[in-house]
Amino acid sequence: MKSVVYVFDFPIVDIDPVRKFILVNSASIVLNIISLLAAFIVTYSLLFKKISMVYIARSPKRYRVLFGLSGGILASITVLLSVLTITNIDDFHFIDALTIGLQTYFIFISLYGGGVVSGIITLTCITAMRWLVDPNVRMTEELSCMDMVAFAITWIGLRLDLERHWRWALISTTTILLQSGFFIMKGMDLGELLLYIGSMLFVAVVMYFIMHYVIQSLEMYVYFQRNAMQDFLTKLDNLRSLHLKITRLVKRMKDTNRDYTVMIADIDYFKSINDTYGHAAGDEVLRQFSKLLSEYCPKKDILARMGGEEFCLILSSGIEDSEKLANHIREAVAGHLFSLPTQQSAFITVSFGLAGCNRDRVHTVNDMHEVMADADRALYAAKTAGRNRVSVYQAGDSAGHFRRSGWN
Numbered sequence: 001m002k003s004v005v006y007v008f009d010f011p012i013v014d015i016d017p018v019r020k021f022i023l024v025n026s027a028s029i030v031l032n033i034i035s036l037l038a039a040f041i042v043t044y045s046l047l048f049k050k051i052s053m054v055y056i057a058r059s060p061k062r063y064r065v066l067f068g069l070s071g072g073i074l075a076s077i078t079v080l081l082s083v084l085t086i087t088n089i090d091d092f093h094f095i096d097a098l099t100i101g102l103q104t105y106f107i108f109i110s111l112y113g114g115g116v117v118s119g120i121i122t123l124t125c126i127t128a129m130r131w132l133v134d135p136n137v138r139m140t141e142e143l144s145c146m147d148m149v150a151f152a153i154t155w156i157g158l159r160l161d162l163e164r165h166w167r168w169a170l171i172s173t174t175t176i177l178l179q180s181g182f183f184i185m186k187g188m189d190l191g192e193l194l195l196y197i198g199s200m201l202f203v204a205v206v207m208y209f210i211m212h213y214v215i216q217s218l219e220m221y222v223y224f225q226r227n228a229m230q231d232f233l234t235k236l237d238n239l240r241s242l243h244l245k246i247t248r249l250v251k252r253m254k255d256t257n258r259d260y261t262v263m264i265a266d267i268d269y270f271k272s273i274n275d276t277y278g279h280a281a282g283d284e285v286l287r288q289f290s291k292l293l294s295e296y297c298p299k300k301d302i303l304a305r306m307g308g309e310e311f312c313l314i315l316s317s318g319i320e321d322s323e324k325l326a327n328h329i330r331e332a333v334a335g336h337l338f339s340l341p342t343q344q345s346a347f348i349t350v351s352f353g354l355a356g357c358n359r360d361r362v363h364t365v366n367d368m369h370e371v372m373a374d375a376d377r378a379l380y381a382a383k384t385a386g387r388n389r390v391s392v393y394q395a396g397d398s399a400g401h402f403r404r405s406g407w408n
Helices: 017-051 061-085 094-133 137-159 164-185 190-229 239-253 270-277 279-296 319-334 365-384
Strands: 260-267 302-307 310-315 350-357 390-393 402-405
Touching: 017 061, 017 094, 017 190, 061 094, 094 137, 094 164, 094 190, 137 164, 164 190, 190 239, 239 302, 239 310, 239 365, 260 270, 260 279, 260 319, 260 365, 270 279, 279 302, 279 310, 279 319, 310 319, 319 350, 319 390, 350 365, 365 390
Parallel strands: 350 390
Antiparallel strands: 260 310, 260 350, 302 310, 390 402
């Protein structure tokens, strides 16, 4: 009985060993470029809250520069990899074109995420790396020009008033067609060109869904995080955020001799505003009052709405300086004409209760809550004395005597 052996002929087995090595090496390079793109998307997710214009009217330039540099460095690595695959600018193949096409997404993501500043930095890094490592000057010039055209297409596309998926489709399709025309002029085979177009369209779809998922997830995360820690009406810290910052402050106080002051502010006769002008007017007064407090409260200090018309400030200054600040705020509020949604306007006054502390007084969060209770007692004293006043709790004064300043 004879045994029969079947031999399957795989085309890749019979190709020239050198060409086989080039194919395997090129495939590895493409996978590395895709990995670098994934790393750039991760970088975008880490910097999302700092560079997204949805949450910051004007994001700090240093974060946009950092994002652009990270994209530029990662894209520069892809330039180094692509130099290994492209040997003849007049004889482009599928892998050569794919490495160039994938580099475009670094520019796109950089522009999309960080704006013009990030995009220009990424483009500059790519161009500079090409001039440094590519010995073919003609190739460098032509690819750099194509990158600049891709940058312009992306910038224009992002400014169009279209849905996100339509913008992505328009930019990707236009860029792919532009690059395809370039590769045709360089003698790329029609079959390889169609394979390139199909592959890049597939990459565009995959990248869109990845970016869509990442952005949607980050937007939801930021939305819920901010709503959990921010007062919806005034956009100040809420009570939960206040307690969290107090916990951090108590830890810092152990390492400093700085004096701190807890200041409790309460709008006088706020109920009458609601009763006279309506709750919408009361909400508007709270918003404008919060804005005034924000203008006077140092950025490094704590400002939160405790609830209703009561606010808490924790200042990194002594009781005397804080008392002066409280009187400045009190006078500013008393002289401010509050515009109401009813086309009317009103004047209001505010009372303050202050209590000082330092690391000798505060050792735990509960100790800080006691200081806040002292400030609240001082506020009650200011209300009792006639409102529109600043009352300071005297540390260790169990008799409940307070120093007061200001008058009706």
